Amino acid sequence: MSNETPPLFGKTRFLEGLIDEFLDKISEGILLVEMGIKSYLVNNEETDICLEKLNQIIEIKRRCSELRRTIVTMLYTEMLLPDARGDVLRLLGSLFELLDEMGDNYQELMIVQPRRLPEFGSDFSDLTDMAIRSVQAVVVAARTFFRTPAAVRDHINEVRVFEDETDKLAWRIKRRIFAADLSFEHRTQLREAAAMIDALADKAENIGDNLSIFAIKRSL
């Protein structure tokens, strides 16, 4: 349980601040994952920077989890947003899952450390860029949901475009991996790394689909 104590007055503003902080932390976590993966691709090994990013991501995940729990508790105990409470909780929950999955995938990359990655370095960099853009677009859409639900649709469309592009890049990388002269072990490692990054964009798209329904429900 979080130790955030809501004030006697100004609970709404306090909760707005917590939601904004949660979304900020998610955005920060996404950037850290991107920086960590890029650093690994450049150096093709686990560097101090990679480890530092991993630690930062773990800390951000902890803070996000704490914030989410505080927000959930406050929404229910203060009877706030009776009609949209469930949607808000699902949205925050899935954003946290997204960050959690990104952190776990990054951690796994650090554990597995696929060999022969330099040969596909630029492809993986493009793939990471596109997947991260998709994830960032969904966070922007989530932020928009709280103020202008009607504008969420524009951001969701961006998410879909980026996810589509990510799928195409992942498919191209996998074909190149299996066309190259690599051992089965290396092929599997690289394919899984590509699939892992691609899965982030898929997850972002799923969140976007749910978010578009939440936004329709909130439309005036």
Place this chain on the structure above:
Amino acid sequence: MALIVTLIFLSSGLFLGWSMGANDASNAFGTAVATRMIRFSTAAFLCSVFVIIGAVTSGTGAAEGLGQLGAINALPGAFTAALAAALTVAWMSKVGLPASTSQAVVGSIIGWNLFSGSPTDLGTLRRIVATWVISPVLGAIFAMLLYKLLVEWIRLTKPHLLSLDRNTRSGLILAGIFGSYAIGANGIGNVMGFFVAASPFRELSLGPFNVTSVEQLFLIGGVAVAVGVYTYSRRVMMTVGDSLLTLSPLAAFVVVVSHSLVLFIFSSTALESLLASWGLPTIPLLPVSGSQAVIGSVLGIGLLQGLKGVRQIRWGVLGGIASGWITTPLIATVIGFVLLFVVQNVFGQEVFHPLDQVLRPAAIERFNGAGQPPVAVVAPGLAGF
């Protein structure tokens, strides 16, 4: 002994008050409770307190409009008419339909008029029936305009979801309080107005405050309304607030404000004199049904959303509610007539005082001018015309 008899007769008024609490509280807080913006316990508490305040401070004279329809002149008759109205509203509440207390009271007064042979002022009746059509239509128009304005304002200011929620909640509480006050001020006349002439209470002095017998009467009437709110209003609140159309909290706020505006324009003497001073036609000051205004407002919001909204309206539920608007006065009239017969013939009570009445000189002249034989005595019930 006389006091005990009076209190027994008063009991039907308290029953009617209870029925009104069970039913009309939904107009002030129904949509707020149904959208879960306000807890039922909070709504019931605020509604009860402000109904009592409205009844005691502004309740006197509220029954004037109904008084023009027919003046019940015997306490057993008042008891029976109030009982008929209360039974009608209680039964409608039991089946979850938002019946209008003022409609039931109108029906029971007509029942008394029919039984006693007193004439019903058709002009007043026509005006009252016209408000039963006009108030939902006005409610719908107010709701549409208000909703459109609010949506535009929200689009411009882009408040955070939580700020919007907080503002809507505050608005719902304020509008509910105002609505409850209006229910107390306007409705208590319907409930206890029957008994004003026969109030068993004496004026009380509490330091600098004087509490008149009528205020004491309205206070216990208000308490009866509050008991009705606490014990039986939840179901009707859910019918009004949720069954007809699923409302957003913002729409719930618009509905309550529209309902209060309709009540206001039909009961504000200040507005009447303002319109008159501008040379505009005035709005008749008559008891209107808050339930009808609420239903009209809910429909207005549905219609504003076009075909999508029309499809979302549960027309079956609306049919049930609208049929209640026709059946409530009819049922009250029939029950009133039958009960008056029973009270008079089984219990031997005098439910009306027959009045010897004379025609005004102008009317007699009209008769004479038309070549009719001179009239000396005359049909009962025309005094005052």
